[in-house]
Amino acid sequence: MGLTSNKVLCVAVAFAVLLFIGTVWLWPRLARRNWRAVGGRVGLMLGTQVALFASVGLAANQAFGFYASWADLFGQEKDQGVVVNHTALGGSGGPLEVLNTAGVRGAGDSAPEVGGEIQKVDIVGRTTHIATPAYVYLPPEYFQARYRARTFPATVVLTGYPGTAEALVSKLHYPRTAQELAKDGRMQPMILVMLRPTVAPPRDTECVDVPGGPQTETFFAKDLPDALVAHYRMGRKPGSWGIIGDSTGGYCALKLAMHHPRSYAAAAGLSPYYKAPVDPTTGDLFRGNKALRNRADLWWCLNHLRAPDTSLLVTSSRIGESNYKATLKFIGRVQATKLTRISSIILESGGHNFNTWRREIPATLQWISGRLSDR
Template sequence: MNLLHGWVVSAVVLLSLALTGLGFGLVTRLGNGFLHGTKRVVTILAAQMCMFVAFASVINYQFGFFRNPGEISAFLAGNPGEGKVGVVAPAALPATPTSDPRYALTWKDSSDVGLKATNFLGPESGIKAEMRAWVPRGYPAAGVKYNVILLLPGTPGNASAIAPAIGAPNALQAAIDSGKIPPTILITSDINFAGRVATCADIIGGQKAETWFARDVPKAIQANFNVTTNVDGWTVIGPSMGAYCAARLGILHPEVYGNAVWLHGIDRPLDDSFPITPGVVNSQRLSALIKNVTRQGNLMFVSSTEDSGTTDDAQRVVDAAPDPSKIYHDARTQGGHGWVQWIKEFPDILTWLAKIHPTAHAS
């Protein structure tokens, strides 16, 4: 059952409302005694659960957190992987697009207006997931190599809905039209593979998420779009758990993503995102990963004292970095944790990119 189909959501909402109405009809029937009172309490609780399901279905439809009941089950269960975290060696962007037919993708209209969607089986990672793409007005323009922004959702979440939720298409088009940034395409991708809490790492015996983002996704983008090979033109952005993933990719793979943006994220990954092996979770702190990097890309951290813990987490990574001059920490005093805040901050990301790469037009 596809939880993102409109008719499914409508059916769930109507059924929930009908059951709620029936429940309150039973509650108001005359009667007394312990048994009747117990039935009333149970009916009221059931009615509240029905309304919760209806509300959750609408929210899920709006933001695309889960596509089917299996993803909900896997997310709630945690299902930690086996073994430890594997190392994905750095590998620069290919100078020319791959001719491997497995990267030639078919794109179709999606539920996000202006974005195309595809399902892609990564040849190197073995992960099958959805990607969505937005291109600016006039694409493809003759002689133009486009910059790339990869936008990652949080946990839960997937490739759908995040682009319009954060206002990316409109903000990008306005920045391109004004000459603030070079022509840029936008790609969104799942990060919670098979409904599991995101790691964006290769888990030995589990998902190869880092390979997906560092190898498969860049090659797929190059094979399907006319994009630059200059890493200054490749940026990965994410809010919340997506922020952890974005910064992790920027720290470990600056040879692919020259810029990474952490929006209201975390330093230490969620406990159920990595294998239950002593020391593994702490070893995957961003502040631990960045300490010994031999090459550091550009990193932007956006935090707020109103978003508990984000300012301290961001500063911890900044303090651990070999070259703090390549990190910008936008520490704010206002702004909570959610789309209402992130949509305000997305244009500031584009301003930062324009500042650090004033001449980074595609090449």
């Protein structure tokens, strides 16, 4: 049974309940002062607490998508994402392979021309050789005969770290929200490409081209758009692409649009931060390269580089988000550039979690849709 399985959660909860009942039932028998009774009491209390914490942890992981598997949880997932096989250069499958398809939950009809379609794909970067899974949402119009010659704007959607791409579909409801907004005429039909920025698990590369390591920034700026445009009817011009992310994904989204405005015409960071951290999850990202470290610092970019011709959206909460003051400061810095355009969503309260981001996603999709063209 997988880490995110409902069966695992049910078993953990049932075990915790049984241990609690057993503790209450057996406690009078363990009231003596000999070592066996004391050991029994300690064992029951410890077992009950471990079972309780395990249940809470499993429930939180299901809600927020921190870890995708047991291997991911225990750091046993060592694949650096550089496998090149059936989708390798020159292979018949190209850099993108569709693994399976599914309808959009809640769309009300299984036909893709009515409810849209979600495709699970594998993508291999032609230049970076980074391989990663993703989910691609195709709107109903993509399958309709009257739009068969039309290209569609596209938006890349990134999770936080560690995150799971599936959570963007099942927890944050990006496809369903996009389908409903387009149906109501509040945004144009748009393709969504949903994946996590952790393309070299378990390492958090912060979307940096790591010296001697994964070239993550190049993958998102060049390889990913190239692979998708070659497979889908997506706009090819710079104004056709946007990028959205939460937390780590939000930092990545802002950085990619600022560094590569010809790749991403607009970017939205939901609860982002503005400088790449260096910690045990990232390892040594810069290998002593000061220029690379500066480039990963959005504050330094605003102060020392030419302002990019792109549109940015940042979100925060007055109560519940630690980035609130930094976000206000970032808005002011961008406004001072005169060229880069900045918008914001500031909630009265809301933590760093899925519930907060679900409240921001509809407005974010509408905002980014209004800044992309379909050519």
